[in-house]
Amino acid sequence: MILYCILSSLINTIASLILGVTVYSKNPRDPRSRTFAWMTVTVAAWSGLYFCWQLAPDAATALMFCRWFSAPAIVIPVCYFHFSTRLIGEKHDREVLAGYGLAAVFMVLSFTPWVVRGVGPRMMFPFWPQPGPVYPLYLAQFFYFFLRSWLLLQGAYRRASFLRRNQLRYVLWHTVIGFIGGATNYLLWYGVPVPPVGNLLVSLYMIGVGYAVVRFRLMEVDLLLARMVAYGVIVLVLSSIVPLFVTLIQLLPIPNMGELNWVLLLLASFIVTVLLFWWVPPLRRHVDRLLEQRVLGEKLADRARLRQLATQISSIQDEESIFSVAAQSVAEALSVSRVSVFIRSEFETHYSRRAFVGQPGTPGELLWLGDDSPLIRLVQATRRGVLLDELEHDVTEVERQYFSELRRTQAFELVVPIFADTYFYGFLAMGAREAGAMYTEIDFSLLETIGLQIGLNLRSRQLERQANQAEKLISLGTLAAGLAHELRNPLVSIQTFSALLKEHGHEPEFHEEFGAIMQRDVGRIASIVENVAAFAENSTVPFARVKIEEVIAGVAEIVRPELLRTGVQFQVDAPGGLPPVHGNYSQLLQVFLNLLQNAIHALEGRADGRITVTVEVWAADVPKPMLDITVSDNGAGIEPTLLPRVFEPFTTTKSTGDHHGKRGMGLGLAIVKRIVQSHQGEIEVTSEVGRGTTFHLYLPCHPNS
Secondary structure, three states: OOOHHHHHHHHHHHHHHHHHHHHHHOOOOHHHHHHHHHEEEEEEHHHHHHHHHHHHOOOHHHHHHHHHHHHHHHHHHHHHHHHHHHOOOOOOOOHHHHHHHHHHHHHOOOOOOOOOEEEEEEEOEEEEEEEEOOOHHHHHHHHHHHHHHHHHHHHHHOOOOOOHHHHHHHHHHHHHHHHHHOOOHHHHHHHHOOOOOOOOOHHHHHHHHHHHHHHHOOOOHHHHHHHHHHHHHHHHHHHHHHHHHHHHOOOOOOOOOOOHHHHHHHHHHHHHHHHHHHHOHHHHHEEEEEEEHHHHHHHHHHHHHHHHHHHHHHOOHHHHHHHHHHHHHHHHHHHHHEEEEEEEEOOOOEEEEEEEOOOOOOOOOEEEEOOOOHHHHHHHHHHOEEEEEHHHOOHHHHHHHHHHHHHHOOOOOEEEEEEEEOOOOOOOOEEEHHHHHHOOOHHHHHHHHHHHHHHHHHHHHHHHHHHHHHHHHHHHHHHHHHHHHHHHHHHHHHHHHHHHHHOOOOOHHEEEHHHHHHHHHHHHHHHHHHHHHHHHHHOOOOOOOOOOHHHHHHHHHHHHHHHHHHOOOEEEOOOOOOOOEEEEEHHHHHHHHHHHHHHHHHHOOOOOOEEEEEEEEEEOOOOEEEEEEEEEEOOOOOOOOOHOOOOOOOOOOOOOOOOOOOOOOOOHHHHHHHHHHHOOEEEEEEOOOEEEEEEEEEEEOOOOO
16 A cells, blocks of 8 residues: 555646646637646645655654645645636635635645654555644645635536536536545544545546547547557556566575665666656557457547548539538538538638538527637638637637627537648538537547548649630630631632722622622631531530440441542451440540541542541559550641641641632631540650651540459
């Protein structure tokens, strides 16, 4: 028991100092933090002097330390009462001052025989303190402030709700644990044969109350307790190895074996074991992993689902699907009654609800929020998840009423921001969890990761839209210049003949020539408009599994008359059983029709003209299999200066004066590239003057099934 008292008082001292510094550093301006830190100082002083008393070698030294540790012990109940009033937000300044005044008197008397009369043997303790005549008054003060604190906390607990209520319940239970543990020190003073078995509970009390002060939301209490028990058992087992080994050595007949100080040996072994356990992360991680699997069980699967959701969001294409999938997954993984997603797009002035899971609330269901909302300002400023119940002491009265109204009418309990870099897009709003479960620190981290992933996805799509818009503006400029050039020739001829109509209108030959030119040029203008519309077309078309060999065969039938007229040879080299392409048959038909017609026009007049189409599956160094389709001709080729621009609108190697159908406009390859890209593919071109041109198309394919 003496060893237990030594170790427990040492642990209490270290734990109190660490907790005091931690809580105070979190928020030094908060009166709750300051009063708790002050209380930890008094507990640390009492425990440290208690430790020295247990190691005292004689009665005089033991009496000195008994009187010294009695002084801070007298202040502890008053400090705790002071802290309790700050925690619940009530003022009892007169009672606090009276308590400190009475404690000061007792502290002065503690250095005299009035409080500690002397020391003597009690059970296994050789120097246990003996009470003086004033000691009963100190005990009365101790229990008065303990009961007073308990009643204040109990009253606040009954009035509180949700997380605030949980915080106070946490403090109340640890108060009972700590004061019962500390009170076991007083029984032996009056001869009751009960040793101070609850000494170590003081550390548990300080840890529990300190955590509740720093953070209202709780970690899994069952996991925390399991860790404490497991860590304690491991440390005790490991720290007993060295003393056991020394004991076995002493049993051996070794001469000149001196006496060992068992207290110092056990203390040193305990301290070294604690430090080693703390400084060996693999051992601690292994213990934590086993405890999590045993204690948490289903919660680990739910958290794994949230982690998977954070990864899944980046691959979802549709924004509305992102919001609905996120809301549904969060609601199911955390058993949340209501989840809403509020987003503001680039052109909106407010945050509107884009996804919702759960039963609708009151008739005044919240559908949007403006920038002036206190909730929006708070989440934008913190950029972290916010529990509305934690804001009771940290906001103004008006804001407190606003947040209370949100909780009452909309069931908002937790709000998580959605942002990327400096861009704030909105937030996730969660209601209460089922069965009164609390949101933990791990839940916060996972939800904040999901919010960040949604924000990054929205930001990437925003940048993509801006890039597309810039590309459209550039294309529009090119299109306007090309249109001006293409329309100028037919309009000039129409204008010229219209001006001559008055002068030569009576001549039949003129009428015949004018009519032919008008039909030709109007047809030309109609062709230009048709091609521009095809290039600018941005509507979605249905996609299905398309066999590329069927597309090529269909195109071959269409161009067969031209092949026969020009004498161009056509050859297709494709293996059987090619995997299908996910695409639109008509659009792919247009792609190969344009490429083959361009090749035929380039070979017109050549006796040895030849077009070759080859198809093969390309599966190397790509995420998914691709069809590599080449369309080659042995024509005149393309000039090197023109080659980089062949896919731009109105870029052509043909004369713009060629008015036969669609030839010479320079929109065919631009349309081809747009269609290929809409099929998630790519197109490239290589050419050599005098030797021909080859187009490479890469289209993603699907395995045959």
